[in-house]
Amino acid sequence: MPSNAAEDEPERPKDDMSPDSPDSAGASSDESEETEQEAAHRHRKQKKQRSFWKELPILIVVALVFAFLIQQFLARVYMIPSGSMEETLHGCPGCTPDRILVDKVTYNFSDPAPGDVVVFKGPEPWVENELPAQESSNGLVEFFRGIGSIVGLAPPDERDFVKRIIATGGQTVECCDDQNRVMVDGQPLDEPYIHWENGQRTQLEFGPVTVPEGSVWVMGDNRNNSQDSRYQGGGGERGAVPVDNIIGKARIIVLPPSRWGGISDHNPQQASAQASAMSAPGWQDGLPIGIGALAAWPAVAGGRRLAVSVRGTADRKR
Numbered sequence: 001m002p003s004n005a006a007e008d009e010p011e012r013p014k015d016d017m018s019p020d021s022p023d024s025a026g027a028s029s030d031e032s033e034e035t036e037q038e039a040a041h042r043h044r045k046q047k048k049q050r051s052f053w054k055e056l057p058i059l060i061v062v063a064l065v066f067a068f069l070i071q072q073f074l075a076r077v078y079m080i081p082s083g084s085m086e087e088t089l090h091g092c093p094g095c096t097p098d099r100i101l102v103d104k105v106t107y108n109f110s111d112p113a114p115g116d117v118v119v120f121k122g123p124e125p126w127v128e129n130e131l132p133a134q135e136s137s138n139g140l141v142e143f144f145r146g147i148g149s150i151v152g153l154a155p156p157d158e159r160d161f162v163k164r165i166i167a168t169g170g171q172t173v174e175c176c177d178d179q180n181r182v183m184v185d186g187q188p189l190d191e192p193y194i195h196w197e198n199g200q201r202t203q204l205e206f207g208p209v210t211v212p213e214g215s216v217w218v219m220g221d222n223r224n225n226s227q228d229s230r231y232q233g234g235g236g237e238r239g240a241v242p243v244d245n246i247i248g249k250a251r252i253i254v255l256p257p258s259r260w261g262g263i264s265d266h267n268p269q270q271a272s273a274q275a276s277a278m279s280a281p282g283w284q285d286g287l288p289i290g291i292g293a294l295a296a297w298p299a300v301a302g303g304r305r306l307a308v309s310v311r312g313t314a315d316r317k318r
Contacts, residue, residue: 076102076247077254078119078162084220084227085162086195088117088264089253099255100162100263104248112216112243114165114184115267117250120218120241122159125233162250163218163228164193166268169243173217174207182219182268189268195222206230215240 071077080091080098090098102119112118167173167184174183180203181188203223211217218241220226229239253259 073104075104075251078102078160078250080162084222084225085117085164086197086222086225088164088193088195088221089162089250090259096256098253098259100250101252101254102248103251106249107243107246112165112168112246112249113265113267114167114269115265116165117162117263117265118165118216118218118246119160119162119248119250120246122161123233123241123245125238126161126241127159128233160247161218163220163226163241165216166219166229167211167217169211169213169215171217172208172210174209175203175205184269187269190266191268193221193264193266197222197225200224204230206235209236209239211240212237214244215242216246217241 077099080089080100083090083092086092089100090096100119166182166189171184172186175181177183177188179188180201182191182203183189209217217229217239219228219230229235229241232239249265250263253261253263
């Protein structure tokens with residue numbers, strides 16, 4: 001009988017594959033691809049590690065550009081160099097001076113107001129007798145000084161000042177009334193922020209001075225140790241600061257950490273006006289009682305007549 005070749009051929013084990021089989025070739029290909037991927041990953045990792053140091057200078061330059069743009073147009077950190085704003089802002093000799101964040105955007109949309117603590121460039125009458133600031137001949141020193149001023153590690157400019165606005169253009173300011181208070185337009189100011197150095201609670205008398213339009217009158221919170229509008233330029237109208245010289249409004253104490261917090265912008269004029277409105281003359285205190293007494297008699301008499309009328313009506317119905 002003819003034999004069946006297919007049946008006579010011995011069966012091969014299914015898991016017995018030669019290296020030349022198609023399945024084996026596929027497995028080898030997969031392993032090769034995985035090896036290449038791992039090598040590529042290691043190469044990229046090494047490349048990234050090497051390129052960081054090359055990119056570092058670029059990152060520093062970009063960071064400085066952003067810092068410059070922010071401090072030029074949005075906000076800037078300033079160091080308080082003197083004690084003229086004690087105790088609101090620390091700048092006393094031997095202490096750690098405050099670093100404050102100055103908002104340079106606010107006055108693009110609103111006007112400076114009484115009570116605002118502002119940083120401004122000293123107007124000509126304030127700086128006309130000052131010697132020019134000495135600059136180092138070492139370019140590297142000046143470069144790092146400029147970088148430090150951007151982040152508040154160095155004074156940005158010796159001709160920049162920080163004071164509190166007391167009066168604005170058109171208002172008349174003078175000192176003092178019989179209670180040693182500064183007055184604006186004849187009204188005494190409410191100034192809880194004043195610091196009396198060495199216990200001296202008497203202010204220098206001045207004025208009256210009418211603040212020129214487009215200017216503000218500024219004074220230090222350390223009232224008897226502040227070279228402000230009372231003294232600068234010889235005082236008077238020359239002591240006023242043009243609004244155009246204002247750099248921005250002091251918002252926050254950012255350093256040292258123990259001093260973190262907002263900076264008061266208490267309006268001394270508004271508080272004084274509110275206090276005056278609420279404190280009416282003594283004789284007016286009796287008006288409510290008098291009016292009540294006058295109104296009480298007609299009310300009682302009318303009530304009695306109404307009661308009699310109601311009782312009479314009730315009796316007739318019965």
